[in-house]
Amino acid sequence: KAQLWSTVVKSSQHQDAWTWGGMLVVSVSVAGLVTLAAMTQPSLAPEARHSLLQYVTGKYLLPANCKVQWDWKDPAAVGGTMCFVVRFFQRNGQPYPICDTDQFFVEVTEGTRKVVTISELGSSTDPNNANIAKVKFTVRTAGQYKISVLIGSSHISGSPFTKTFVPGPIDARRSRFIRPASTVICCAGTPTMLHIEPRDEFGNACNFDE
Numbered sequence: 001k002a003q004l005w006s007t008v009v010k011s012s013q014h015q016d017a018w019t020w021g022g023m024l025v026v027s028v029s030v031a032g033l034v035t036l037a038a039m040t041q042p043s044l045a046p047e048a049r050h051s052l053l054q055y056v057t058g059k060y061l062l063p064a065n066c067k068v069q070w071d072w073k074d075p076a077a078v079g080g081t082m083c084f085v086v087r088f089f090q091r092n093g094q095p096y097p098i099c100d101t102d103q104f105f106v107e108v109t110e111g112t113r114k115v116v117t118i119s120e121l122g123s124s125t126d127p128n129n130a131n132i133a134k135v136k137f138t139v140r141t142a143g144q145y146k147i148s149v150l151i152g153s154s155h156i157s158g159s160p161f162t163k164t165f166v167p168g169p170i171d172a173r174r175s176r177f178i179r180p181a182s183t184v185i186c187c188a189g190t191p192t193m194l195h196i197e198p199r200d201e202f203g204n205a206c207n208f209d210e
Contacts, residue, residue, distance in 0.1 A: 058090055058092030059092060059094070060091060060096075061096045061102060061151060062091040063151045063154040063156045063157070064156070064157050065090070066086060066087060066089060066149075066157060067086070067087045067089070067157065068084055068085070068086055068087075068149060068159075068161070069084060069086075070084045070163075071083045071084055071085070075163075075165060075166045076139075076163075076164075076166070077165070077169075078140055078141065078165050078168050079140070079168045079201070079202065081136055082136065082138070082139060083136045084135055085134055086104075086132065086135065086156065088132070095130070097130035098121050098122060098130070099122070100121065102152075104121065104133060105151075105152075106135050106148070106149050107147075108145060108146070108147050108148075109145065109146050109148075110144070110146075111143070115137050115145070116138075117135055117136065118137070119133055119134070119135050120133065120134045120135075121133050135149075141165075142165050142166055142200075142205075144165075145162070145165060146160050146161070146162055147160060147162075147163060148161075167202075167205065167206045168201060169206075170198040170200060171200050174199040174200065174202075175196055175197060176199065177195075177196055177197075178196065178197050
């Protein structure tokens, strides 16, 4: 950069005009143009759609700085309401008070099936929790789920996440007796093998140790 600036100065017919004050004016002008371009062209720098002061001080929401806290251990059994907390931070590392205009979005899917989620932003009782969002959803089907957490079109750090949910306890009412025909013929004194497919209360096939 120093060599480039020296070349520019030497090629100018007014070398005496390139004082430190002049260089400062040029630098500020360039920074202003870059910020203006970022604000008017979001695709160039989505995180820079803010005032020059906010951009310089880092006082704006940065998806890469946001973190997730899970309220369960993976894998978890189906049947319960799952909850996790998203904590939002500015680029400078300070907490960011999340609100409806920040385009916070969560999508939970299992294959092609989408799961309904409920999000609660901030806290009405504790101002120290203004930078959190609580997300809840209920799982009934065992399998691998993808959890995408976005701000606008940008994923937060680690998103999308993958979580596994396993079947619950065996439920006799939902378990099935497997037979090749509607009638089973047994002979006296001869062992007969019968097959039962264990399932939980939601119909998920259960795996168990012998």
